[in-house]
Amino acid sequence: DVKVTQSSRYLVKRTGEKVFLECVQDMDHENMFWYRQDPGLGLRLIYFSYDVKMKEKGDIPEGYSVSREKKERFSLILESASTNQTSMYLCASSTPEGGILGEKLFFGSGTQLSVL
Amino acid sequence: QKEVEQNSGPLSVPEGAIASLNCTYSDRGSQSFFWYRQYSGKSPELIMFIYSNGDKEDGRFTAQLNKASQYVSLLIRDSQPSDSATYLCAAGGTSYGKLTFGQGTILTVHP
Numbered sequence: 017d018v019k020v021t022q023s024s025r026y027l028v029k030r031t032g033e034k035v036f037l038e039c040v041q042d043m044d045h046e047n048m049f050w051y052r053q054d055p056g057l058g059l060r061l062i063y064f065s066y067d068v069k070m071k072e073k074g075d076i077p078e079g080y081s082v083s084r085e086k087k088e089r090f091s092l093i094l095e096s097a098s099t100n101q102t103s104m105y106l107c108a109s110s111t112p113e114g115g116i117l118g119e120k121l122f123f124g125s126g127t128q129l130s131v132l
Numbered sequence: 133q134k135e136v137e138q139n140s141g142p143l144s145v146p147e148g149a150i151a152s153l154n155c156t157y158s159d160r161g162s163q164s165f166f167w168y169r170q171y172s173g174k175s176p177e178l179i180m181f182i183y184s185n186g187d188k189e190d191g192r193f194t195a196q197l198n199k200a201s202q203y204v205s206l207l208i209r210d211s212q213p214s215d216s217a218t219y220l221c222a223a224g225g226t227s228y229g230k231l232t233f234g235q236g237t238i239l240t241v242h243p
Contacts, residue, residue: 028157058136058220058235059176074230105174110229119164119224119231123175 020124022107028130037095037127039107047110048090049121050089052103059106065090097131104128138234147243151208155221155234158202163225165197165204170218178205179220211241
C-alpha cells in the first residue's frame, strides 16, 4: 500500500515563527501536493511539485514556500507563521500512470497546526 | 478562478435510504471527476471517479456526470451508518494531477 507520512499530527507554534511541515511518500510518486483544509472551505491547494526541485503555485501560495530536494520528500514552509494559517494541512502524492489513474491522490494523515 | 461547488449540508438520511450528493463545476476544461470520502479526523480516500457522461456504478455507489450541465453527482444506495462522513467532490484533467475540491458535504445516516 502507498504510504504518505506527515511528520507531526499536531503542532503548536507562535506567530512569527518559521514552521516546517514534512511529508514523505514511499511509492516513488512523481507528483506531490500540499493542501490546507478549513471548515466550510474544503481542500485548497497551496503548492505542488511534479519532479525533484520543481514546484508550482497552487491557489493559495501566499505566506508559504516549499522544498523538494528528494523525490520522496516534500516540505511546506511557513516563513513567518500567522494566526490565519491555523489549519489542517494535508500532503498528498500521485503518479502520472496515464489518464485518470494519474490523478488518484494518496493523502497523509494530516497535520493540525495551531498558530498562537 | 476554477470552482467546484457542492450542495450545502449537512445531509441526513435514514438507514436504507438513497443519499444524493451533488456538485457543479465552473471550468469546462475539467475532464475527470472524483468523489473522496473523509471520516472525521481522518484523511480523504478516493471512492469513485468518472470521466465520461452518464452513470458509473460500483457496488452501492453510482457516480453521474453531465458535462453539458457541468454537473456531477454521487448516489449511495441502501445507506448505512458507516457511510456517515464528509464527501468531497473534485475536478481534474489538467496537468500533473492537480485537483480542485469542493467544500464538502457532511452526510449523516441515522439508524
